[in-house]
Amino acid sequence: MMYPKVGISMVRILERLGHKVEYPEDLVCCGQPAFNSGYWDESRSVAGKVLGRLKDAEAVVIASGSCGAMLRVFYPDLFAKTPQAQEAKALSAKSYEFSDFLVNRLGVTDVGARFPARVTFHDGCHGLRELGNKKAPRALLAGVRDLELVEMKDAETCCGFGGTFAAKFPMISTAMGEVKCASAFATGAEYIVSNDSSCLMQVQGLLSRQGSPVKTIHLAEILAQS
Amino acid sequence: MKSVIQQFKEQSRVITKDLRHRNLIQTALGKYEIKRDEKKAAFQSWSSARQAAAEIKWEAINHLDKHLPDFVRRLEARGTVVHWATTAETARDIILKIVRDQKARSIIKSKAMTAEEIHLNDALEHEGFEVVESDLGEYIVQLRKEAPYHIVFPAMHLTRGDISELFTRELGSAPTDNPEELTMIARRALRQKYVTADVGITGANFAIAETGMISITENEGNARLTAALPKVMISLLGIEKVLPRMEDLALFLPMLATAGAGQALTCYNSLYGGPRQPGESDGPEQYHVVLLDNRRTELLADAEQRDALHCIRCGACLNVCPIYRNVGGHTYGTTYSGPIGSVITPHLRGLQEWKHLSFASSLCGACTEACPVKIDLHHHLLQNRRNSAHEKPSVIEKITFKIAGFVMNRPGLYAVVKKLARLFQPLHKLVKGTRLDPAYAWTQSRDLPTLPAESFKDWWKKNK
Numbered sequence: 001m002m003y004p005k006v007g008i009s010m011v012r013i014l015e016r017l018g019h020k021v022e023y024p025e026d027l028v029c030c031g032q033p034a035f036n037s038g039y040w041d042e043s044r045s046v047a048g049k050v051l052g053r054l055k056d057a058e059a060v061v062i063a064s065g066s067c068g069a070m071l072r073v074f075y076p077d078l079f080a081k082t083p084q085a086q087e088a089k090a091l092s093a094k095s096y097e098f099s100d101f102l103v104n105r106l107g108v109t110d111v112g113a114r115f116p117a118r119v120t121f122h123d124g125c126h127g128l129r130e131l132g133n134k135k136a137p138r139a140l141l142a143g144v145r146d147l148e149l150v151e152m153k154d155a156e157t158c159c160g161f162g163g164t165f166a167a168k169f170p171m172i173s174t175a176m177g178e179v180k181c182a183s184a185f186a187t188g189a190e191y192i193v194s195n196d197s198s199c200l201m202q203v204q205g206l207l208s209r210q211g212s213p214v215k216t217i218h219l220a221e222i223l224a225q226s
Numbered sequence: 227m228k229s230v231i232q233q234f235k236e237q238s239r240v241i242t243k244d245l246r247h248r249n250l251i252q253t254a255l256g257k258y259e260i261k262r263d264e265k266k267a268a269f270q271s272w273s274s275a276r277q278a279a280a281e282i283k284w285e286a287i288n289h290l291d292k293h294l295p296d297f298v299r300r301l302e303a304r305g306t307v308v309h310w311a312t313t314a315e316t317a318r319d320i321i322l323k324i325v326r327d328q329k330a331r332s333i334i335k336s337k338a339m340t341a342e343e344i345h346l347n348d349a350l351e352h353e354g355f356e357v358v359e360s361d362l363g364e365y366i367v368q369l370r371k372e373a374p375y376h377i378v379f380p381a382m383h384l385t386r387g388d389i390s391e392l393f394t395r396e397l398g399s400a401p402t403d404n405p406e407e408l409t410m411i412a413r414r415a416l417r418q419k420y421v422t423a424d425v426g427i428t429g430a431n432f433a434i435a436e437t438g439m440i441s442i443t444e445n446e447g448n449a450r451l452t453a454a455l456p457k458v459m460i461s462l463l464g465i466e467k468v469l470p471r472m473e474d475l476a477l478f479l480p481m482l483a484t485a486g487a488g489q490a491l492t493c494y495n496s497l498y499g500g501p502r503q504p505g506e507s508d509g510p511e512q513y514h515v516v517l518l519d520n521r522r523t524e525l526l527a528d529a530e531q532r533d534a535l536h537c538i539r540c541g542a543c544l545n546v547c548p549i550y551r552n553v554g555g556h557t558y559g560t561t562y563s564g565p566i567g568s569v570i571t572p573h574l575r576g577l578q579e580w581k582h583l584s585f586a587s588s589l590c591g592a593c594t595e596a597c598p599v600k601i602d603l604h605h606h607l608l609q610n611r612r613n614s615a616h617e618k619p620s621v622i623e624k625i626t627f628k629i630a631g632f633v634m635n636r637p638g639l640y641a642v643v644k645k646l647a648r649l650f651q652p653l654h655k656l657v658k659g660t661r662l663d664p665a666y667a668w669t670q671s672r673d674l675p676t677l678p679a680e681s682f683k684d685w686w687k688k689n690k
């Protein structure tokens with residue numbers, strides 16, 4: 001909702017690669033906020049709709065590592081011992097975070113993009129640790145012409161977003177974000193890239209408050225540039 | 227009195243702004259990470275080592291009913307007195323009684339988190355006994371009348387300057403910036419205490435069921451002196467410390483040293499199996515082992531989180547935790563801080579009172595990745611959240627999620643809400659970053675993205 005460009009970029013790339021993309025207009029949320037807050041019943045009421053709606057898709061591609069982890073890793077937990085357990089498992093097996101889908105399902109690392117800039121990559125925790133997806137986004141960045149990737153110190157350290165955590169413990173979340181911004185800044189990169197919009201919202205929020213010249217951008221937006 | 231969550235929030239607010247603290251801890255743990263990675267590389271396969279360790283611990287914990295009695299029987303066979311303590315209070319009483327029976331005056335202690343857990347020093351001092359911590363870091367925090375900052379590095383939050391100042395004030399030594407000199411100052415003060423102490427109290431890193439022995443690992447040799455010199459030795463340990471076989475140490479000792487401190491092996495690794503035996507020339511005349519439950523059996527009964535008893539207290543999860551690294555060890559207000567503390571404290575001390583620690587996490591999973599015995603730490607935080615909401619839901623949150631779910635499951639209604647949000651966004655500028663701002667928690671330190679003029683859905687409708 002906040003970042004339409006990410007979705008648009010994703011659709012353009014997938015179509016460029018010859019895929020038919022469908023967008024389930026009536027789906028809004030995967031149910032993660034309620035799930036992470038401990039309200040599993042409430043989460044199931046949102047997630048149940050997702051299950052039903054995506055039943056017939058061949059593959060589900062998700063723009064954010066965090067929502068990706070929700071569908072892939074946590075849905076089976078959430079629906080364990082319910083009548084929808086099987087459906088949750090089936091959805092889990094065909095859900096992919098965007099970069100994972102391109103590299104590991106489609107075998108594509110070069111989507112013909114060009115982005116002349118020095119960038120650093122931030123690993124979103126869910127994409128990295130729940131989905132084990134460290135290499136795919138980097139492989140895609142390596143395929144982008146005129147792009148220079150400079151790894152930051154502690155690229156794998158959390159940016160401090162953490163969903164409702166950011167609002168419940170803003171002081172801790174902010175301190176974590178500041179540490180992240182400082183590591184990114186030290187690389188001299190113009191852009192902080194990630195495959196998770198929520199991390200980018202956190203980092204961008206801090207950067208603009210600090211008046212920093214560094215910008216954030218979603219991996220899909222870079223891949224859509226030519 | 228302030229509730230523990232209020233205290234946690236207030237201290238977090240202060241300490242996260244303390245840039246000196248931030249730099250000190252980030253730098254120290256940054257160095258640790260480099261050493262740890264070096265030592266990890268010496269393992270043929272760190273991931274198989276973790277898997278093996280997890281399986282051994284699984285066996286130990288799931289067959290505690292066999293291993294623990296084996297351990298005790300073999301210890302007793304060599305003349306050790308074994309005591310079972312269900313609660314912290316019983317453990318304190320047992321130790322107080324031993325000390326009283328000895329007519330002891332002074333007690334020397336080596337590092338033991340279980341002793342912190344049962345507040346042993348307070349109890350002993352309250353009865354008029356002198357207790358001296360012999361581990362350098364513990365000695366320093368004891369002089370400062372503080373709890374350990376970290377389960378492995380108790381005085382990690384202090385600089386050499388801080389320690390020199392403390393020694394000058396408490397021990398009358400000349401100020402110095404030299405770490406060796408600082409160590410010598412403490413050593414001179416401590417040596418005397420070993421000789422005069424009547425009782426030595428230690429913890430344990432592992433309890434070997436096969437041989438009935440306690441394994442203690444340390445870097446300063448202080449635990450050896452604590453065990454060897456006084457007439458009476460007491461070891462206090464949690465029942466989860468058991469390892470089935472002696473050979474398991476071949477894996478666990480290097481693993482603990484690597485994960486915990488970035489060392490290949492800790493400097494001194496000793497085994498204790500009983501009091502001085504006939505014909506032996508040294509060792510304590512009496513040896514007591516106190517086995518502490520203190521609600522560990524309740525954790526054992528929780529099939530989902532039982533693996534939290536695998537913990538070898540290496541501290542690796544604290545070291546990599548971005549929350550710990552920013553709020554520091556004291557803010558938690560618990561004996562066990564960091565991820566493992568956030569997981570087990572609700573079990574040991576009450577879910578409702580300590581659940582906030584499970585929410586004070588971004589669930590990044592760095593802890594789980596670091597844990598040498600593969601405890602599923604960050605998922606246990608999620609389970610604690612679920613259990614606490616289930617047991618005692620917050621009315622506001624429940625309603626919020628219900629309404630949100632209701633709106634989100636109705637596309638028409640959702641579209642209206644979205645339009646309203648866009649309409650009201652210009653007004654947000656008026657209150658942004660002030661306490662009137664409904665998004666204050668966010669906007670006090672961060673900017674919000676502006677709502678895009680055209681949403682993805684609008685674009686989709688137009689273009690497809």
Ligand code: SF4
Pocket residue numbers: 536537538539540541542543544566596597598599600601603
């Ligand atoms: S939970 Fe794991 S990483 Fe943390 S202290 Fe225990 S053994 Fe070490």
